[in-house]
Amino acid sequence: MKQIILVKYGEIILKGLNRPIFEDFLVKNIRAALRGLSPEITKAQATTYIDLACEADIPEAMERLSKVFGIVSISRAYVLPKEIGAICEATPECLLEDLSLAKTFKVEAKRSDKKFPLASPEICREVGGAICEKFPHLSVDVKTPEKTVMVEVRDTNTYVYCNKIKGPGGMPVGTNAKALLLLSGGIDSPVAGYMTAKRGVALESVHFFSHPYTSERAKEKVLALAKIVSAYTGGMKVHIVPFTNIQLEIRKHCPEEQLTIIMRRFMMKIAERVAKKNGAIALVTGESIGQVASQTVEALGVTNDAVSLPVFRPVIGMDKDEIVERSRMIGAFETSILPYEDCCTIFTPKHPNTKPKLDKIKASEELLQVETLIEEALAGVETIVIP
Numbered sequence: 554m555k556q557i558i559l560v561k562y563g564e565i566i567l568k569g570l571n572r573p574i575f576e577d578f579l580v581k582n583i584r585a586a587l588r589g590l591s592p593e594i595t596k597a598q599a600t601t602y603i604d605l606a607c608e609a610d611i612p613e614a615m616e617r618l619s620k621v622f623g624i625v626s627i628s629r630a631y632v633l634p635k636e637i638g639a640i641c642e643a644t645p646e647c648l649l650e651d652l653s654l655a656k657t658f659k660v661e662a663k664r665s666d667k668k669f670p671l672a673s674p675e676i677c678r679e680v681g682g683a684i685c686e687k688f689p690h691l692s693v694d695v696k697t698p699e700k701t702v703m704v705e706v707r708d709t710n711t712y713v714y715c716n717k718i719k720g721p722g723g724m725p726v727g728t729n730a731k732a733l734l735l736l737s738g739g740i741d742s743p744v745a746g747y748m749t750a751k752r753g754v755a756l757e758s759v760h761f762f763s764h765p766y767t768s769e770r771a772k773e774k775v776l777a778l779a780k781i782v783s784a785y786t787g788g789m790k791v792h793i794v795p796f797t798n799i800q801l802e803i804r805k806h807c808p809e810e811q812l813t814i815i816m817r818r819f820m821m822k823i824a825e826r827v828a829k830k831n832g833a834i835a836l837v838t839g840e841s842i843g844q845v846a847s848q849t850v851e852a853l854g855v856t857n858d859a860v861s862l863p864v865f866r867p868v869i870g871m872d873k874d875e876i877v878e879r880s881r882m883i884g885a886f887e888t889s890i891l892p893y894e895d896c897c898t899i900f901t902p903k904h905p906n907t908k909p910k911l912d913k914i915k916a917s918e919e920l921l922q923v924e925t926l927i928e929e930a931l932a933g934v935e936t937i938v939i940p
């Protein structure tokens with residue numbers, strides 16, 4: 554029996570007259586995610602139908618679809634004719650594997666073709682009866698069934714399935730503007746990127762790299778994290794900024810307790826330039842209030858002052874264990890905890906200033922050739938495209 558993938562979406566449905574725009578983005582992103590699997594994609598009635606050239610690719614396709622924002626559920630469905638006798642005969646066969654292991658089940662029917670001669674409760678009764686006949690060990694449990702058999706009678710076919718995996722929700726990437734993620738090698742920034750992309754924002758990343766104080770392997774780790782995030786964003790550019798000289802200059806000329814905060818302000822200023830050059834209109838960081846000395850409210854204020862673009866901090870109110878949970882969920886955690894140094898972990902002051910004053914920090918910055926340092930760093934940017 555022919556099998557396809559049914560994809561359902563959530564919040565897009567609420568978009569009224571703009572809904573087709575959102576649907577088109579979703580289809581475009583699905584197509585990109587299924588690259589190489591030759592999908593035929595059609596949409597109707599808040600559902601996207603995906604017919605792959607090769608049914609053996611369905612599990613791989615479902616795995617990839619579980620990272621496409623905008624999708625709320627994904628099911629592997631059997632395509633049956635719109636005739637109740639045929640539906641009753643084929644359903645137990647199609648769902649053999651699932652139903653022979655279960656003890657309880659129920660049938661739910663949806664009849665979007667109102668011309669179909671049976672109403673939904675009648676479809677449930679007929680199909681339920683056919684299943685009980687074939688699997689006498691099964692009993693019906695309408696409240697907490699182990700398996701729910703869905704029968705959807707739609708325009709041209711009936712679709713039957715009993716397994717549904719959750720999609721990531723959110724809005725299709727590209728339905729909102731582009732932002733630039735400050736991506737470190739840590740746990741927080743990949744999660745911040747994921748959370749921003751989830752709302753439909755396209756992303757590019759910037760990484761500050763302090764060679765030789767941070768190694769090639771640290772860079773590879775960041776690129777591995779970028780790849781994990783890019784599975785949700787449909788590819789991503791990563792701009793690698795040489796940062797060593799700036800750090801050395803700060804260390805040479807500025808008070809030790811201000812090193813981190815001045816470095817953070819440089820990062821923001823450079824990120825803003827990279828953003829503007831690449832059409833991004835906001836910055837995203839993985840900062841969380843109070844997590845480290847540079848993330849006190851005072852320090853965040855001084856950091857924020859360095860730029861005029863809006864800065865999104867989606868994990869601002871999350872505890873570390875909540876961020877870790879999300880990091881595991883998106884598949885980044887194991888990579889994030891690989892033990893390579895980050896540019897923030899070198900040159901850290903012993904007693905960082907947790908309540909920096911903007912005027913004092915600005916006065917220290919006067920001791921540096923800020924503009925020249927920024928321009929030199931920008932001239933050395935290396936851009937890597939993750940497909």
Ligand code: ATP
Nearest residue numbers: 735736737739740741742759760761838839840897
């Ligand atoms: P993370 O897990 O994201 O590394 P963290 O707790 O280590 O977070 P910091 O090192 O203070 O925090 O950095 C705060 C934020 O600044 C990061 O979440 C990230 O957005 C940005 N950032 C830090 N280091 C870098 C870097 N080397 N390149 C790009 N962005 C960075």
Ligand code: MG
Nearest residue numbers: 737739895897
């Ligand atoms: Mg970090």
